[in-house]
Amino acid sequence: MDYFQYRDGELFAEECSLSQLAERHGTPFYCYSRATIERHWHAFNNAVKDHPHLICYAVKANSNLAVLNLMARMGSGFDIVSGGELARVIEAGGDPAKVVFSGVGKSVEEMEQALNAGIYCFNVESEAELERLNQVALRLGKVAPVSVRVNPDVDAGTHPYISTGLTENKFGIPMSQAVEVFKTAAGLAGIAVKGVDCHIGSQLIEIPPFIDALERLLGLIDQLQGMGIEIEHLDVGGGLGVNYGDENPPHPDQYAAALLKKLGDRKLKLIFEPGRAIMANAGVLVTKIEYLKRNGDKRFAVVDAAMNDLLRPALYSAWQNIIPLVPREGQEHSYDVVGPICETGDFIGKNRMLSLAAGDLLAVRSAGAYGFAMASNYNSRPRVAEIMVDSSQDYVVRARESVQQLWQGEQKLP
Numbered sequence: 001m002d003y004f005q006y007r008d009g010e011l012f013a014e015e016c017s018l019s020q021l022a023e024r025h026g027t028p029f030y031c032y033s034r035a036t037i038e039r040h041w042h043a044f045n046n047a048v049k050d051h052p053h054l055i056c057y058a059v060k061a062n063s064n065l066a067v068l069n070l071m072a073r074m075g076s077g078f079d080i081v082s083g084g085e086l087a088r089v090i091e092a093g094g095d096p097a098k099v100v101f102s103g104v105g106k107s108v109e110e111m112e113q114a115l116n117a118g119i120y121c122f123n124v125e126s127e128a129e130l131e132r133l134n135q136v137a138l139r140l141g142k143v144a145p146v147s148v149r150v151n152p153d154v155d156a157g158t159h160p161y162i163s164t165g166l167t168e169n170k171f172g173i174p175m176s177q178a179v180e181v182f183k184t185a186a187g188l189a190g191i192a193v194k195g196v197d198c199h200i201g202s203q204l205i206e207i208p209p210f211i212d213a214l215e216r217l218l219g220l221i222d223q224l225q226g227m228g229i230e231i232e233h234l235d236v237g238g239g240l241g242v243n244y245g246d247e248n249p250p251h252p253d254q255y256a257a258a259l260l261k262k263l264g265d266r267k268l269k270l271i272f273e274p275g276r277a278i279m280a281n282a283g284v285l286v287t288k289i290e291y292l293k294r295n296g297d298k299r300f301a302v303v304d305a306a307m308n309d310l311l312r313p314a315l316y317s318a319w320q321n322i323i324p325l326v327p328r329e330g331q332e333h334s335y336d337v338v339g340p341i342c343e344t345g346d347f348i349g350k351n352r353m354l355s356l357a358a359g360d361l362l363a364v365r366s367a368g369a370y371g372f373a374m375a376s377n378y379n380s381r382p383r384v385a386e387i388m389v390d391s392s393q394d395y396v397v398r399a400r401e402s403v404q405q406l407w408q409g410e411q412k413l414p
């Protein structure tokens with residue numbers, strides 16, 4: 001079921017015409033579908049409903065307060081990577097007691113903030129971080145709940161920029177050092193060992209790398225339990241991929257079934273940190289064609305959205321589908337869809353067969369995750385509006401930035 005469908009020759013988001021939204025709110029804008037977000041979250045949650053678990057939505061994928069608030073209403077937990085994300089979760093009504101804190105560079109201030117908020121667990125990524133966390137916790141008279149992120153050294157088979165589970169990546173503690181680090185952790189008065197976690201990469205479209213990682217982690221957990229170090233939960237990270245084109249990733253049901261089978265009769269609580277799988281296909285970026293131009297044989301559609309609004313194509317050569325809001329009859333040509341930014345890498349899509357005219361509106365699909373969240377003001381471009389549709393209602397969940405906001409906080413010399 002796709003909540004972004006053509007009706008009478010026009011693309012809708014749920015019960016809202018995207019062209020009408022463009023007329024009312026201007027372009028470019030992100031549009032998210034509430035029903036899609038909820039369906040994707042429940043797909044994950046239902047996939048493990050018979051096993052103790054917590055879905056911790058990865059806030060980095062899309063941290064809009066309205067999105068986080070929907071998660072909170074469904075009872076979701078959150079995976080955060082900064083104090084800013086923790087503040088957003090709390091502001092959105094999320095429960096800090098369901099927050100796991102990932103990331104290799106937690107500052108003292110972020111540790112204090114998270115300890116005072118009473119988060120569920122710190123996903124610790126190095127021995128140095130463990131020592132710092134211990135000291136901060138002791139100073140505050142608290143005990144920090146900790147899971148150690150282990151780097152299982154498996155090849156996730158994804159883009160090198162979004163692979164995280166190889167020894168050459170900066171994330172986690174190598175498997176060979178894991179037992180020692182757990183022993184250290186168990187002996188620290190400010191630390192309570194709770195779990196083991198990993199996250200091997202993003203946009204994984206096959207199950208075997210997840211299972212390889214899980215096997216290694218279970219071996220470690222069994223070894224730790226044999227040493228008297230009790231492990232309550234296993235956090236398997238995020239990373240489940242989505243269809244941008246024809247990837248055909250496993251459904252959360254298949255993914256969870258494979259994990260649960262491997263888990264056997266172990267009583268570990270399972271934590272998942274999905275980001276993309278919930279948000280990517282719950283959003284589109286709507287943009288208008290400013291100009292069509294030809295340089296020799298090459299045709300360009302110059303649109304009003306750019307790499308500052310959607311970075312994935314420029315950063316990872318990511319492919320996202322581009323479709324017209326109102327398809328027109330007529331000759332198709334191969335276009336590069338490019339933005340107004342002064343960078344050769346500023347493209348949204350290349351070699352797309354489309355029938356276009358200046359002024360047409362296009363939707364870039366699968367833009368709900370790592371879209372607005374990675375937006376910048378490069379070329380002094382105000383960040384675009386974000387709209388959430390809920391059936392026939394639309395809500396501006398983030399207003400388009402004004403030009404004045406661009407220099408907020410800046411000062412000229414006296």
Ligand SMILES: Cc1ncc(COP(=O)(O)O)c(C=O)c1O
Binds near residue numbers: 058103202237238
């Ligand atoms: C620790 C951690 N958890 C969860 C995620 C979310 O990943 P995804 O959006 O691929 O589900 C990421 C990002 O890759 C991550 O680094």
Ligand SMILES: N[C@@H](CCCC[NH3+])C(=O)O
Binds near residue numbers: 060162202203369370
């Ligand atoms: N931002 C990336 C994913 C990175 C995942 C963060 N750990 C993307 O758009 O695909």
